[in-house]
Each structure stands twice: as C-alpha cells, then as structure tokens.
Amino acid sequence: xxxxxxxxxxxxxxxxxxxxxxxxxxxxxxxxxxxxxxxxxxxxxxxxxxxxxxxxxxxxxxxxxxxxxxxxxxxxxxxxxxxxxxxxxxxxxxxxxxxxxxxxxxxxxxxxxxxxxxx
Numbered sequence: 009x010x011x012x013x014x015x016x017x018x019x020x021x022x023x024x025x026x027x028x029x030x031x032x033x034x035x036x037x038x039x040x041x042x043x044x045x046x047x048x049x050x051x052x053x054x055x056x057x058x059x060x061x062x063x064x065x066x067x068x069x070x071x072x073x074x075x076x077x078x079x080x081x082x083x084x085x086x087x088x089x090x091x092x093x094x095x096x097x098x099x100x101x102x103x104x105x106x107x108x109x110x111x112x113x114x115x116x117x118x119x120x121x122x123x124x125x126x127x
Contacts, residue, residue, distance in 0.1 A: 011054045011061055018050035018065035019072065026073040040108075047109035051116025058120075062113020066106045067099055074098035 025042045032039075043066060050065045051058030074095040077083070083091060 011057050011064075014050040014053040014061040015064045015068055017053070018046040018061070019068040021046045022065065022069035023072050023076070026069060027076065030073075030077070040105075043105055043108060044112050047112040048116040048119075050109075051113030051118075052120045053116075054113070055117055055120055058117025059110045059114035062109035062111070062116065063106050064109075065113070066102055066109035070099045070102040070105075071095055 022043060025039055029036050029039050047062035047065055050061040054061035075091075077098075078086065078091050078094060083094075086094070
C-alpha cells in the first residue's frame with residue numbers, strides 16, 4: 009500500500025510539471041530538479057522499495073502525460089492500438105529519467121533508514 013501511494017503521489021506531482029514544460033526546447037533544469045525531488049520523496053515514503061517507487065513514479069507520470077496529450081488534438085484520428093503504441097513510445101523516451109528516479113528513490117529510502125535509526 010505504501011508503495012502504491014508513494015508512486016501515485018510522486019507521479020501526480022510530476023505530471024503537473026511535465027504539462028507545464030510541454031514543448032520546451034531541451035530539458036529545463038527545473039524539470040530535472042523536480043523529478044529528483046519527487047522520486048526522492050517516493051523513495052522515502054516507500055521505505056524498503058525506494059528504487060522501485062522512484063522508477064515507477066517516473067514511468068507512471070510519463071504514461072499519464074502521454075495519455076493527457078493524446079486526448080487532445082495530437083491524438084485525433086488514432087486507433088486504440090496507435091494510442092497504446094504512442095504511450096509506450098513516450099514512456100520509452102523517459103528511460104534516462106526512470107533510471108534517475110530509481111537512483112534517487114533508493115537514496116530517499118536510505119536517507120529514511122538513517123534518519124529513523126538515529127531517532
């Protein structure tokens with residue numbers, strides 16, 4: 009349950025930022041910083057499965073972003089199979105950020121263990 013909540017909360021936070029920077033040239037530093045912070049939080053909250061939570065939150069956010077985008081004019085005239093293919097393609101382009109999310113999620117979980125061990 010913690011993993012699911014961590015993934016959904018971090019993904020929701022990321023989708024807002026993805027939509028804000030949609031169409032921007034390059035990767036704005038604020039976007040990367042936001043991914044790192046969101047996945048760090050997902051890892052913290054998920055505890056023992058921090059890396060999984062971080063990676064999944066980026067993947068889920070990318071999928072939701074793709075679906076929202078394809079619900080507009082970008083998806084006009086597409087079949088369901090084409091929409092699924094496009095969503096998978098968008099998630100595939102996020103692989104570097106999924107890897108970053110896994111690393112920072114693991115760091116969030118490790119930070120949680122350290123902080124709670126001292127308390």
